[in-house]
Amino acid sequence: MAKRVYIKTYGCQMNVYDSARMAELLAPLGFTVTQTAKDADLVILNTCHIRERAAEKVYSELGKIRRMKAAKAGRGGRMIVAVAGCVAQAEGTEMMRRAACVDLVFGPQSYHRLPKLIARALRADGDRVLDTSFPVEPKFDFLPETTGPRDVATFLTVQEGCDKFCSFCVVPYTRGAEYSRPVIQVVAEARRLVRGGAREITLLGQNVNSYHGEGPDGREWRLGELIRKLAELAGLDRIRYTTSHPRDVDDELIAAHRDVPQLMPFLHLPMQSGSDHILAAMNRRHTVADYRRIVERLRSARSDLALSTDLIVGHPGESDLDHRATLDLVDEVCFAQAFSFKYSPRPGTPAASAPCQIPDDVKTQRLGELQLLLANQRRNFNAACIGRTLPVLLEKPGRHEGQLIGRSPYLQSVHVTAAAERVGEIVPALITAASANSLSASLAEVVRA
């Protein structure tokens, strides 16, 4: 009998990718994806631990799910509730204790076992299942092949986990040690994605440019080499990757930015702080001078490269001078986009127990200053596109009748008026207006007519 699964995805693109793979794992068991939790037979919350109060948000959602589960039981039905992802990994045992409605908790490295875990949870004795192990077998070897239609712009995980242990970050604890998928496996999946209709693929990894997968020649291949290989795939017009670490930007990757036209001129390169003292406290393993040098080299390789970044204000020990240094470096580098946050402690990470925590009002004031500067840079970057004709990949219908939304090479959202059947085309678009968050454009061929 057909069963329905509702998957709520929190956080990053890697979770989006994982949720899609979970749906594929469940399809042979008769599960189809539904957009509402109320009548679902299986609810999966695929959680993220990066944002502040992540666990509380999950518990709050579980409160709603508990009522839906009880209502369904009242109608004679059954709902299995599962929590996956990084909060599950970090809080598994506690979650089982606090949330009685949860039947199944599993971490990001064990979701390939989902069919078996579901079977256990479905048994009549109501066995509750916790699997937050880091299996020795790479989960990618056990996932079904991606098939069927794909979004025109889609994701492909090539690397997972992290060995960097930045002071503020839970990823090494929740996703485990770095693992890179073999080149042959990545290329095969990319080929299937392109066959399914993808024209753009974003290669994903927590620390994607530390990629060191086994190549067909038995050597370890780095990300630049993988990108060159993927660029040989007919029909794959755009390649991106995220999230990168400055320390792992190597010559091969910089050369790929110079030589591979499919590699889009946009790079998310987290800076976190503009102060050497704070970068050291964060265990970022690079200096301000290193960051500056990498940006210069990347921009020499690809002069129109636009940069995006992550920044944290108020890391323990951050002085006014450190904060000033961050503002200065942001001013100098100039970003097209940025994600900036107040530091907030993650249990179990070194910075959480570090002395010299910064008061919240100071963090708020510093974040305000930083975001003002970043918003100006973003607005200026978008405004500078007015009058240019950019190739835009049309991805999906917009909110208004006859409108499509696409992406420029610089990852800007672009609104154009075009027929729905043009989704999937890369069109020349004349940029006519810009706001902080998006561009408006006319199809250039229409303008010429």
Ligand code: SF4
């Ligand atoms: S490199 Fe990125 S994923 Fe790894 S610990 Fe640092 S912030 Fe977290």
